[in-house]
Amino acid sequence: MKKILLYNSGGGLGDSIQLFNLILSLQKHFKSSEFFYLGAHENHFQGKLKEFNINIKTLDLGLKYFGFRWWHFLVAKKRFIDLEAKKRKEKFVPKTKKKSIDQELDKIDLIIDLQSKLRNTIILNKIPHDHFYSSTYGFKFCTKKAEYSSENHLENLSNFLNTNIGISKFSLNNLEEKYKSEAKRLLPDKNYIGFSLTQGNAYREKSWSINKFMDLATKIDEKNQVPVFFINKEETELVNKIRSKLPNALFPEHHSNIACPALVTALASRLNLAISIDNGVMHMMGLANIPMIVLFGPTNSEKFAPKINSIQILDSKTMYKSKNINSITVHDVFKLI
Numbered sequence: 315m316k317k318i319l320l321y322n323s324g325g326g327l328g329d330s331i332q333l334f335n336l337i338l339s340l341q342k343h344f345k346s347s348e349f350f351y352l353g354a355h356e357n358h359f360q361g362k363l364k365e366f367n368i369n370i371k372t373l374d375l376g377l378k379y380f381g382f383r384w385w386h387f388l389v390a391k392k393r394f395i396d397l398e399a400k401k402r403k404e405k406f407v408p409k410t411k412k413k414s415i416d417q418e419l420d421k422i423d424l425i426i427d428l429q430s431k432l433r434n435t436i437i438l439n440k441i442p443h444d445h446f447y448s449s450t451y452g453f454k455f456c457t458k459k460a461e462y463s464s465e466n467h468l469e470n471l472s473n474f475l476n477t478n479i480g481i482s483k484f485s486l487n488n489l490e491e492k493y494k495s496e497a498k499r500l501l502p503d504k505n506y507i508g509f510s511l512t513q514g515n516a517y518r519e520k521s522w523s524i525n526k527f528m529d530l531a532t533k534i535d536e537k538n539q540v541p542v543f544f545i546n547k548e549e550t551e552l553v554n555k556i557r558s559k560l561p562n563a564l565f566p567e568h569h570s571n572i573a574c575p576a577l578v579t580a581l582a583s584r585l586n587l588a589i590s591i592d593n594g595v596m597h598m599m600g601l602a603n604i605p606m607i608v609l610f611g612p613t614n615s616e617k618f619a620p621k622i623n624s625i626q627i628l629d630s631k632t633m634y635k636s637k638n639i640n641s642i643t644v645h646d647v648f649k650l651i
Contacts, residue, residue, distance in 0.1 A: 315347045319373060319422045321438050323381055323429040325355030327575060327594035328618070330363055331601065333428065335621075337368055338482040339468055340426075350422075354379045354434075365576035366601075367488050373397075381434030390440040395420055424475075427455070428467065447474050484601050486583055489576055497580035500566035501542065507534050507651070508542045508581075508588040510595035512549065520592050522609050522639050524552065528559050529644045530589070534651065535562055542566060542585065544578060544595050587651065591639065592618050600625075607650050611639025626650050 318340065322329060337359075341349060350373040351357050357372040375393040377386050398420050420442055427435055427448035435450040447470070448455040453462045460473040472479045486494065511527045513520045531541040541563045545553055556563055566581055567573040575598050582588055582602035589607045590596040592615075596608055600620025608619055610629040619627055628650075634641035 315344050315423045317350065317422050318344060318347050318424045318426065319350045319352055319441070319443075320370070320426045320428060321352045321381070321434075323354045323431060323434050325353070327358055327362060328592075328597040330358040331594070331597035332618075334366070334368055334484045334601070335482065336428075336467055337370060338484060339479055340471075341369075342482045343477070343479045347423075352380060352438075354382055363575055365490065365493065365574055366484070366579075381431070381437045384433065384437075386437045387440060390437050391442065394441045426467070426471065445475075447471060486580070486602065489580055492572065493576045493580040494583070496570055496572055496577060497566075497584050500569060501564070501581060501584040503540070504584075504586065505539050506542045506564070506585045507531075507539050508544060508585040508590075508599065510544045510588070510590035510593060510599065512545060512552070513591060513593045520611055520613060520639060522591055522611075522642065524555070526640070526644050528556060530647055531556075531560050531563065533644070533648055535560060539586070540564060542581075544581075544599075547573075589647065596620065607647060609639055609642055609647070611641075612637040 320333070320337070322333065337349070349370045351359060351370045352373040352375070357370070359368045359370050360372060375390065375397060377390070377393060380386060422441060422443045424445045425438065425441060425443045425447065427438055427446070427450065430450045432450055435448050435455055439446060439455060446455060446457045449462070449464065449470070456474060458474055462470045462473065468479055468481065509527060509531060511522060511524065534541055541560055543556060543563055543565050544567065545565065547568045553565060567577065570577060578595060578598040579601045582599040582604055585604055587605045587607065588599045590599060591609050592613045597620060599606060600622050603622050605624040606620065606622065607626045607628065608615070610619070610627060610631070615627050615629045619625060628642050628646055630636050630639050630641040633646070
């Protein structure tokens with residue numbers, strides 16, 4: 315496997331963080347392979363998540379929202395071939411070697427489709443390849459029949475490739491020491507409970523009431539635990555509202571010159587517990603593998619909850635037969651602490 319391409323249609327930071335363990339496992343197994351990422355959105359591994367040191371290159375076909383436009387079907391293959399031809403030209407390949415180089419460059423050895431939208435899969439399948447893995451339409455697009463489960467891509471890929479791919483999990487050792495040192499400076503003690511309450515995407519109402527969060531934090535404050543909030547500094551109105559009711563609350567990121575997702579994970583490692591809605595910060599905290607309570611409303615808790623050892627999930631759909639996350643009460647959460 316010289317070239318392996320991973321495709322993901324999700325655009326949030328959380329969508330990318332959920333791929334960390336899969337990428338690390340594949341890279342450990344296929345040590346000599348070159349890994350590429352193609353997404354409907356930007357490559358966060360080289361952008362906002364670069365401090366996590368998940369090294370995967372971007373396959374840039376110049377098609378924004380790749381897979382979400384039917385006309386991409388007409389140009390995906392040509393864009394890929396043109397991109398590879400440009401690489402060939404930049405390498406000054408001699409004509410005598412053209413045929414072997416064409417065979418090497420003008421295809422992907424393995425395409426891994428990590429979503430299940432039929433249109434996106436059909437378009438992705440236009441990129442020249444040897445092996446194609448996808449769970450779309452009951453795994454019908456896979457180039458090989460095998461035993462597949464619906465959830466575990468790593469297990470599926472082991473069966474697909476007839477090999478045993480071991481699990482490699484993200485560790486805090488992946489972080490540079492400066493983020494861990496900064497987290498210890500900002501949170502030097504051991505009696506902290508973290509809160510993440512804002513959602514990045516307003517497409518679905520995933521936010522639990524700010525008043526409920528403050529009521530819960532007040533109860534925690536009364537038990538001599540320090541509430542720690544993970545909120546962007548720009549959310550001044552929200553920050554001021556919380557400060558007015560909870561003067562002991564901390565906002566550690568606001569006091570650092572190296573604030574970034576990697577710092578959030580390092581800070582999370584200093585918490586006794588984290589309480590969050592379904593958002594990107596939830597996934598950053600999950601990388602620290604700490605005890606968590608996560609609240610879900612309209613989104614799928616089985617699909618999106620961090621896969622960690624100590625997590626308690628409150629899902630309004632199973633508890634109250636409602637997609638309204640605010641069906642969950644303060645008491646529901648507090649009794650789990």
